[in-house]
Amino acid sequence: MRPLSVRDFRIYGLECRTELLKVMRLPAYALPTIGFPAVFYLLFAVALGGRPQDGAKVATYMLATYGAFGVIGASLFGFGVSLAVERAQGWLLLKRSMPAPTGAWIVGKTAVSLVFSAAIVAVLVVLGVLFGHVRMPLGTWARLSAVLVAGALPFSAFGLALGYLCGPNSAPAVINLIYLPMAFLSGLWVPIEMLPTFMKNLAVCLPAYHFAQLALQVVGAGRGGPAWSHVLTLAGFTLFSVALALGAFRRDEGATFG
Amino acid sequence: MKARILEGTLAAAGIALMTVGISAHFRALAAPTSRATWGSEATPAAAAPRPTTFAIVDARVFDGTAVLERATVLVESGVIKAVGPGISVPKEVPVVNGYGKTLLPGLIDAHTHAFQDALERALVFGVTTEVDMFTDARFAADRRAEQKRGLVTSRADLVSAGTLATAPGGHGTEYGIPIPTLTRPDEAQAFVDARVAEGSDFIKIIYDDAASYGLKLPTLTRETMTALVAAAHQRGKLAVVHVSTGRAAREALAAGADGLAHIVADVPAGDELVALARQRGAFVIPTLTVIASTTGDTSVARALSVDPSLAIYVGSSERRSLDAEFPAPLKGTGGMLRARALVGALKAAAVPILAGTDAPNPGTAHGLSLHEELELLVGAGLSPIEALAAATSIPARTFGLSDRGRIAPGMRADLLMVDGDPTRAIAATRRIAAIWKGGVAVERKPALPEPAGARVNTNGLVSDFETDTATGFGFGWQISTDSMMGGASEAAMRVVQGGAQGSRRSLEVAGSIKPGSMYPWAGPMFFPGQQPMTPANLSRFATLAFWTKGDGGTYRVLAFASRLGRIPAEQRFVADPEWREVVMPLSGFGNGMDGSDLQGLLFSASAGQATFRLQIDDVRFR
Numbered sequence: 001m002r003p004l005s006v007r008d009f010r011i012y013g014l015e016c017r018t019e020l021l022k023v024m025r026l027p028a029y030a031l032p033t034i035g036f037p038a039v040f041y042l043l044f045a046v047a048l049g050g051r052p053q054d055g056a057k058v059a060t061y062m063l064a065t066y067g068a069f070g071v072i073g074a075s076l077f078g079f080g081v082s083l084a085v086e087r088a089q090g091w092l093l094l095k096r097s098m099p100a101p102t103g104a105w106i107v108g109k110t111a112v113s114l115v116f117s118a119a120i121v122a123v124l125v126v127l128g129v130l131f132g133h134v135r136m137p138l139g140t141w142a143r144l145s146a147v148l149v150a151g152a153l154p155f156s157a158f159g160l161a162l163g164y165l166c167g168p169n170s171a172p173a174v175i176n177l178i179y180l181p182m183a184f185l186s187g188l189w190v191p192i193e194m195l196p197t198f199m200k201n202l203a204v205c206l207p208a209y210h211f212a213q214l215a216l217q218v219v220g221a222g223r224g225g226p227a228w229s230h231v232l233t234l235a236g237f238t239l240f241s242v243a244l245a246l247g248a249f250r251r252d253e254g255a256t257f258g
Numbered sequence: 259m260k261a262r263i264l265e266g267t268l269a270a271a272g273i274a275l276m277t278v279g280i281s282a283h284f285r286a287l288a289a290p291t292s293r294a295t296w297g298s299e300a301t302p303a304a305a306a307p308r309p310t311t312f313a314i315v316d317a318r319v320f321d322g323t324a325v326l327e328r329a330t331v332l333v334e335s336g337v338i339k340a341v342g343p344g345i346s347v348p349k350e351v352p353v354v355n356g357y358g359k360t361l362l363p364g365l366i367d368a369h370t371h372a373f374q375d376a377l378e379r380a381l382v383f384g385v386t387t388e389v390d391m392f393t394d395a396r397f398a399a400d401r402r403a404e405q406k407r408g409l410v411t412s413r414a415d416l417v418s419a420g421t422l423a424t425a426p427g428g429h430g431t432e433y434g435i436p437i438p439t440l441t442r443p444d445e446a447q448a449f450v451d452a453r454v455a456e457g458s459d460f461i462k463i464i465y466d467d468a469a470s471y472g473l474k475l476p477t478l479t480r481e482t483m484t485a486l487v488a489a490a491h492q493r494g495k496l497a498v499v500h501v502s503t504g505r506a507a508r509e510a511l512a513a514g515a516d517g518l519a520h521i522v523a524d525v526p527a528g529d530e531l532v533a534l535a536r537q538r539g540a541f542v543i544p545t546l547t548v549i550a551s552t553t554g555d556t557s558v559a560r561a562l563s564v565d566p567s568l569a570i571y572v573g574s575s576e577r578r579s580l581d582a583e584f585p586a587p588l589k590g591t592g593g594m595l596r597a598r599a600l601v602g603a604l605k606a607a608a609v610p611i612l613a614g615t616d617a618p619n620p621g622t623a624h625g626l627s628l629h630e631e632l633e634l635l636v637g638a639g640l641s642p643i644e645a646l647a648a649a650t651s652i653p654a655r656t657f658g659l660s661d662r663g664r665i666a667p668g669m670r671a672d673l674l675m676v677d678g679d680p681t682r683a684i685a686a687t688r689r690i691a692a693i694w695k696g697g698v699a700v701e702r703k704p705a706l707p708e709p710a711g712a713r714v715n716t717n718g719l720v721s722d723f724e725t726d727t728a729t730g731f732g733f734g735w736q737i738s739t740d741s742m743m744g745g746a747s748e749a750a751m752r753v754v755q756g757g758a759q760g761s762r763r764s765l766e767v768a769g770s771i772k773p774g775s776m777y778p779w780a781g782p783m784f785f786p787g788q789q790p791m792t793p794a795n796l797s798r799f800a801t802l803a804f805w806t807k808g809d810g811g812t813y814r815v816l817a818f819a820s821r822l823g824r825i826p827a828e829q830r831f832v833a834d835p836e837w838r839e840v841v842m843p844l845s846g847f848g849n850g851m852d853g854s855d856l857q858g859l860l861f862s863a864s865a866g867q868a869t870f871r872l873q874i875d876d877v878r879f880r
Contacts, residue, residue: 204280213283225283232275233283243265247269
């Protein structure tokens, strides 16, 4: 490994810019990733926001959970599906023959996940303030946004692994099969306390639950317990996903060059 | 190879971290805390200053003795920090606008009997402390222990005499709770010491033969009553004596009683007991509310239960209790007039008067009735301010509750905020705007309508007893006797050969009714709900029918239903030597019974059946 030069940074920057440009021109990704959490939030938190005395409470709570829902979706699909497709197109193979660092496209895709996560959070915040009457101190807004956007990292790692494990056609289906049940069981759609006990216990074993709890703690609606337990679980999940991705990458290399 | 080791290590480390994180979270969840669905705080902004820190501004403040027309009350961590017109409120402290409202100390009812949900109900109506004049000593001990552990925000605090002192068979023994009694002066100290050991906050003594109610009950002798007062003082406890006649009141005061429970209604306002009370420094808890009820004067109580500012909080049990009447109210004797005049005379003589209701006697309800008592005290000649003091600072001082009863720095923030000005028009206390206990806002939930029973899917057959005591629905049959109320009656049931209409088997019940309980019973009870006493809805049936034969005695079917409270309604039947069908319309139980909230049916022998035997068969609803 040689030390990074200014030229490398330019490559990383270019990679980020082009990757971003690509997904922006792909409505199939950009629209549902931002649209679904926003529509769900409007529907469940604002329109069906429960009894009037719970109103702002519901909108605040769901800002955290639908924020987490959106960020997870952006990361899993942004990484997983695009990687699976690009692998099949031979695009990654082409990239490897270019005089650019191998990791550049990973950085690019991570940047996309973070940017889209930030966009989702921004949209939800605007909806929450305008229609959900959510009011919080500035510091709380900032911490909630930071936690939500940072949550893109562990799920990007998981998306990376899925992108290597799945084929281009199966990737969207596999990711939906993991993403949607996990979101429901983790209390991202309906509050965790409304789920039956066995689901609540199952939820604690899911990474999305820990992500949501971190966000909920910021708005004072967590279920209790220290924040480090959630951070630790998510860190472990990230490591595990990276290991999975490395294994899948090796398998892929073997299939291509072996 | 190297790659595999790297991957394996990473995966193992990841799994290890997840395991630690998840198990730590599981452990944290196992800690018992209540979880609100939407989180504990409405907005995290309120998290910075504790919710028990706030200020009420621009309110009229009655501080327990005097009125500040427009003042600020600053509460910090549940304790009153400052009171006055010129208090500055720190910027971060939430402010409650009190303009047009009056802030009072949380009310204290100085005469109640608390059990079941009495204290929860009291709090709903602004009563933050109840002084209890006799309840189950274990109930009182539980409440004391709980209050000692920390602030209780779900119910009013309790100060209690626990078990009262009365003669065997005297007033206080008729409620089914077996209690120790005494007969001689030399037993007094041991009796009082036993109460002190149980935790009694003061000593309550019954000195009343109930003659003023047209009854004749055993009561303590004057010597024993006097010895009890002395024994209480020996242990530094207040002695409160229940009386109902002027003579008894004078004798109690002469014995050194610290206070009288109930105003008497048989002497004129000029009676020497006024001078005696003043000279002895005794206090009086007139309980005009219950006096009004015993004299059949229910006008204020009736108005209370339909008061628009209270009505939505009045539950069905309270409405029943308010509507209930004493068995033989002493109507038209002028008792209430004399009682009122005597209270006026005591007030004129500066004898401390404490507001007390004697809830939950017929015609009264916990919490609610204190608002009636305030009105009756004003009707007896107290000013509204004096009446409010009688329900706040005076009972607090009398019973040594140094942390409440006033709005002053250092006091616990037990507060009641009402619309309007009760210091001029006392009925404004009913227009409750907010209640705080220890600075925690009390959430007042409107009373729910009576829970209807769960609908039961059945053709109506309860039991044909052809094999065993199995039932077509519900929890089933169980023997019930008065032993749960201190009685000694017995009963047993078994399935025997030979049933009605030539059927193979039937249920035989045999037992004995023994003295020892005011309301003796023994027999099998059928619970139609999934659990004993949970109501079942059988309203599509009109009648209860069963076959019976037996020793020729008269038996009863006692129906328990939510609408009846704890007192069952009954219909009677005779068990002839030959099989015979008995058909009882459900409406025959009275009280609007329609089977929609049936909790239990008890087939019981009656008092006087020393031994009994009957068979029943083919029990069904039709």
